[in-house]
Amino acid sequence: MLKSSFFLKPARELAKNLLGKKISFSGLSGIIVETEAYEGFNDPGSHIYKGITNRNKIMLEEGGTIYIYLCCGLYYMFNIVADKKDIPGAVLIRALEPLEGIEIMQKRRKNKKHLTDGPGKWTQAFGVNLDWNGKRIEEDFSISLYKHKFDIVETTRIGIKDGADLKLRFYIKGNPFISKN
DNA sequence: TATTGGATCGCC
DNA sequence: GCGATCCAATAG
Numbered sequence: 001m002l003k004s005s006f007f008l009k010p011a012r013e014l015a016k017n018l019l020g021k022k023i024s025f026s027g028l029s030g031i032i033v034e035t036e037a038y039e040g041f042n043d044p045g046s047h048i049y050k051g052i053t054n055r056n057k058i059m060l061e062e063g064g065t066i067y068i069y070l071c072c073g074l075y076y077m078f079n080i081v082a083d084k085k086d087i088p089g090a091v092l093i094r095a096l097e098p099l100e101g102i103e104i105m106q107k108r109r110k111n112k113k114h115l116t117d118g119p120g121k122w123t124q125a126f127g128v129n130l131d132w133n134g135k136r137i138e139e140d141f142s143i144s145l146y147k148h149k150f151d152i153v154e155t156t157r158i159g160i161k162d163g164a165d166l167k168l169r170f171y172i173k174g175n176p177f178i179s180k181n
Numbered sequence: 182t183a184t185t186g187g188a189t190c191g192c193c
Numbered sequence: 194g195c196g197a198t199c200c201a202a203t204a205g
Contacts, residue, residue: 036187045187055202072186073199079187092187111190120188130201159187179188 002143007063011039011082011089014063016170018080018091020147028104028126030096030116031146034171034178036157039082039089045163048088058134059088068133075120076128080137094119094169097177118179
Protein backbone atom coordinates (compact mmCIF):
# COMPACT_ATOMS: atom_id res chain seq x y z
CA MET A 1 0.00 0.00 0.00
CA LEU A 2 1.42 3.35 -1.04
CA LYS A 3 1.61 6.38 1.24
CA SER A 4 -0.80 9.20 0.41
CA SER A 5 2.19 11.46 -0.26
CA PHE A 6 2.87 9.32 -3.36
CA PHE A 7 0.14 11.25 -5.19
CA LEU A 8 1.48 14.73 -4.35
CA LYS A 9 3.46 15.18 -7.53
CA PRO A 10 2.81 16.58 -11.02
CA ALA A 11 0.50 14.49 -13.18
CA ARG A 12 3.11 13.43 -15.76
CA GLU A 13 5.37 12.16 -12.98
CA LEU A 14 2.52 10.38 -11.23
CA ALA A 15 1.40 8.84 -14.54
CA LYS A 16 4.80 7.21 -14.97
CA ASN A 17 5.06 6.20 -11.31
CA LEU A 18 1.67 4.43 -11.45
CA LEU A 19 2.85 2.06 -14.19
CA GLY A 20 3.64 -1.39 -12.85
CA LYS A 21 1.58 -0.80 -9.68
CA LYS A 22 -1.18 -3.17 -8.66
CA ILE A 23 -4.64 -1.71 -8.20
CA SER A 24 -7.07 -3.74 -6.10
CA PHE A 25 -10.77 -3.24 -5.51
CA SER A 26 -13.40 -5.51 -4.08
CA GLY A 27 -11.56 -8.77 -4.72
CA LEU A 28 -10.45 -7.73 -8.20
CA SER A 29 -6.99 -6.60 -9.15
CA GLY A 30 -4.75 -5.74 -12.07
CA ILE A 31 -1.43 -4.16 -12.95
CA ILE A 32 -1.56 -0.63 -14.32
CA VAL A 33 0.07 -0.82 -17.76
CA GLU A 34 -1.10 2.38 -19.50
CA THR A 35 -1.76 5.92 -18.21
CA GLU A 36 -2.29 9.45 -19.50
CA ALA A 37 -1.41 12.70 -17.73
CA TYR A 38 -3.56 15.83 -17.73
CA GLU A 39 -1.50 18.52 -16.10
CA GLY A 40 -2.10 22.12 -15.03
CA PHE A 41 -4.39 24.84 -16.38
CA ASN A 42 -2.38 25.14 -19.59
CA ASP A 43 -2.89 21.63 -20.95
CA PRO A 44 -5.34 22.03 -23.87
CA GLY A 45 -6.39 18.39 -23.58
CA SER A 46 -7.46 18.73 -19.96
CA HIS A 47 -11.06 19.19 -18.83
CA ILE A 48 -10.01 22.14 -16.71
CA TYR A 49 -8.27 24.02 -19.54
CA LYS A 50 -11.29 26.20 -20.38
CA GLY A 51 -12.07 26.94 -16.76
CA ILE A 52 -13.25 25.40 -13.53
CA THR A 53 -16.67 23.76 -13.70
CA ASN A 54 -18.73 21.69 -11.32
CA ARG A 55 -17.35 18.51 -12.86
CA ASN A 56 -13.66 19.27 -13.24
CA LYS A 57 -13.19 21.07 -9.90
CA ILE A 58 -12.27 17.67 -8.45
CA MET A 59 -8.97 18.02 -10.31
CA LEU A 60 -8.06 20.70 -7.76
CA GLU A 61 -8.43 18.36 -4.82
CA GLU A 62 -5.50 16.82 -3.01
CA GLY A 63 -3.59 14.15 -4.94
CA GLY A 64 -5.12 10.71 -4.43
CA THR A 65 -8.72 11.79 -4.92
CA ILE A 66 -10.70 9.81 -7.50
CA TYR A 67 -12.09 11.66 -10.51
CA ILE A 68 -14.62 9.69 -12.54
CA TYR A 69 -16.69 10.94 -15.44
CA LEU A 70 -18.96 9.42 -18.02
CA CYS A 71 -17.60 9.41 -21.53
CA CYS A 72 -19.85 9.28 -24.60
CA GLY A 73 -22.82 8.53 -22.37
CA LEU A 74 -21.64 4.96 -22.00
CA TYR A 75 -18.32 4.39 -20.29
CA TYR A 76 -16.75 5.56 -17.06
CA MET A 77 -13.25 7.00 -17.12
CA PHE A 78 -11.23 6.51 -13.94
CA ASN A 79 -8.67 9.17 -13.02
CA ILE A 80 -6.50 9.74 -9.98
CA VAL A 81 -6.01 13.40 -9.04
CA ALA A 82 -2.36 14.45 -8.90
CA ASP A 83 -0.39 17.01 -6.91
CA LYS A 84 -1.22 19.25 -3.95
CA LYS A 85 -4.60 20.85 -3.36
CA ASP A 86 -5.45 23.65 -5.82
CA ILE A 87 -2.89 22.46 -8.39
CA PRO A 88 -4.94 20.90 -11.20
CA GLY A 89 -3.91 17.53 -12.57
CA ALA A 90 -5.10 14.00 -13.02
CA VAL A 91 -3.90 10.67 -14.38
CA LEU A 92 -6.29 8.62 -16.51
CA ILE A 93 -5.82 4.89 -16.00
CA ARG A 94 -6.22 3.54 -19.54
CA ALA A 95 -5.41 -0.16 -19.25
CA LEU A 96 -4.68 -2.94 -16.80
CA GLU A 97 -3.23 -6.40 -16.96
CA PRO A 98 -5.82 -8.49 -15.09
CA LEU A 99 -4.61 -10.46 -12.05
CA GLU A 100 -7.39 -11.55 -9.69
CA GLY A 101 -11.16 -11.89 -10.11
CA ILE A 102 -11.05 -12.67 -13.81
CA GLU A 103 -14.27 -14.71 -13.68
CA ILE A 104 -16.16 -11.70 -12.30
CA MET A 105 -14.64 -9.45 -14.96
CA GLN A 106 -15.74 -11.87 -17.66
CA LYS A 107 -19.25 -11.86 -16.26
CA ARG A 108 -19.43 -8.07 -16.54
CA ARG A 109 -17.78 -7.82 -19.94
CA LYS A 110 -19.37 -9.16 -23.11
CA ASN A 111 -16.06 -9.57 -24.89
CA LYS A 112 -14.24 -12.15 -22.75
CA LYS A 113 -10.96 -11.66 -24.58
CA HIS A 114 -10.67 -7.95 -23.88
CA LEU A 115 -11.36 -7.45 -20.20
CA THR A 116 -9.17 -4.53 -19.20
CA ASP A 117 -7.32 -3.24 -22.28
CA GLY A 118 -9.06 0.13 -22.53
CA PRO A 119 -10.22 2.92 -20.17
CA GLY A 120 -13.91 2.08 -20.51
CA LYS A 121 -13.35 -1.65 -20.54
CA TRP A 122 -11.56 -2.05 -17.25
CA THR A 123 -13.96 0.21 -15.37
CA GLN A 124 -16.79 -1.95 -16.69
CA ALA A 125 -14.92 -5.11 -15.66
CA PHE A 126 -14.34 -3.65 -12.18
CA GLY A 127 -17.89 -2.32 -11.83
CA VAL A 128 -16.68 1.26 -11.35
CA ASN A 129 -19.25 4.05 -11.66
CA LEU A 130 -19.85 7.66 -10.58
CA ASP A 131 -20.38 6.62 -6.95
CA TRP A 132 -16.62 6.81 -6.44
CA ASN A 133 -16.23 10.28 -7.93
CA GLY A 134 -14.57 12.57 -5.37
CA LYS A 135 -13.70 9.80 -2.92
CA ARG A 136 -10.20 9.15 -1.65
CA ILE A 137 -8.39 6.32 -3.41
CA GLU A 138 -7.52 4.52 -0.18
CA GLU A 139 -11.16 4.28 0.89
CA ASP A 140 -12.08 1.40 -1.41
CA PHE A 141 -9.11 0.87 -3.69
CA SER A 142 -5.57 -0.03 -2.83
CA ILE A 143 -2.49 0.60 -4.91
CA SER A 144 0.71 -1.26 -4.18
CA LEU A 145 4.06 -2.09 -5.69
CA TYR A 146 4.10 -4.98 -8.14
CA LYS A 147 6.42 -4.80 -11.12
CA HIS A 148 9.85 -3.36 -10.70
CA LYS A 149 11.73 -3.52 -13.98
CA PHE A 150 10.20 -2.48 -17.28
CA ASP A 151 10.67 0.06 -20.05
CA ILE A 152 8.26 2.99 -20.38
CA VAL A 153 7.09 4.24 -23.77
CA GLU A 154 6.17 7.96 -23.87
CA THR A 155 3.80 8.94 -26.64
CA THR A 156 0.74 11.01 -27.54
CA ARG A 157 -2.64 10.78 -25.87
CA ILE A 158 -5.69 9.19 -27.46
CA GLY A 159 -9.05 10.64 -28.47
CA ILE A 160 -8.43 14.32 -27.79
CA LYS A 161 -8.46 17.16 -30.31
CA ASP A 162 -6.42 19.79 -28.47
CA GLY A 163 -3.02 18.99 -27.03
CA ALA A 164 -2.84 15.91 -29.22
CA ASP A 165 0.86 16.53 -29.92
CA LEU A 166 1.91 16.37 -26.28
CA LYS A 167 3.57 13.14 -25.26
CA LEU A 168 1.67 12.55 -22.05
CA ARG A 169 0.64 8.92 -22.53
CA PHE A 170 2.81 6.28 -20.94
CA TYR A 171 2.74 2.53 -21.18
CA ILE A 172 4.81 -0.51 -20.32
CA LYS A 173 6.77 -1.49 -23.41
CA GLY A 174 5.71 -4.80 -24.91
CA ASN A 175 2.73 -5.36 -22.63
CA PRO A 176 -0.13 -7.13 -24.47
CA PHE A 177 -2.90 -5.29 -22.57
CA ILE A 178 -2.25 -1.80 -23.97
CA SER A 179 -5.38 -0.19 -25.46
CA LYS A 180 -5.73 -0.18 -29.22
CA ASN A 181 -4.62 2.96 -31.04
C1' DT B 182 -33.29 22.87 -23.31
C1' DA B 183 -29.88 21.10 -27.07
C1' DT B 184 -25.58 19.49 -28.00
C1' DT B 185 -21.76 16.58 -27.26
C1' DG B 186 -18.08 13.49 -26.17
C1' DG B 187 -10.40 11.58 -23.24
C1' DA B 188 -14.94 4.84 -26.07
C1' DT B 189 -16.60 0.39 -27.52
C1' DC B 190 -18.99 -2.86 -30.28
C1' DG B 191 -20.95 -4.87 -34.20
C1' DC B 192 -21.71 -4.82 -38.77
C1' DC B 193 -20.40 -3.58 -43.47
C1' DG C 194 -13.40 0.82 -42.11
C1' DC C 195 -17.86 3.45 -39.93
C1' DG C 196 -22.13 4.29 -37.52
C1' DA C 197 -25.06 3.37 -33.33
C1' DT C 198 -25.05 3.40 -28.75
C1' DC C 199 -26.23 6.24 -24.22
C1' DC C 200 -26.57 10.07 -20.62
C1' DA C 201 -24.40 13.74 -17.50
C1' DA C 202 -22.27 17.93 -17.98
C1' DT C 203 -21.89 21.99 -20.27
C1' DA C 204 -23.07 25.81 -23.05
C1' DG C 205 -26.43 28.75 -24.74
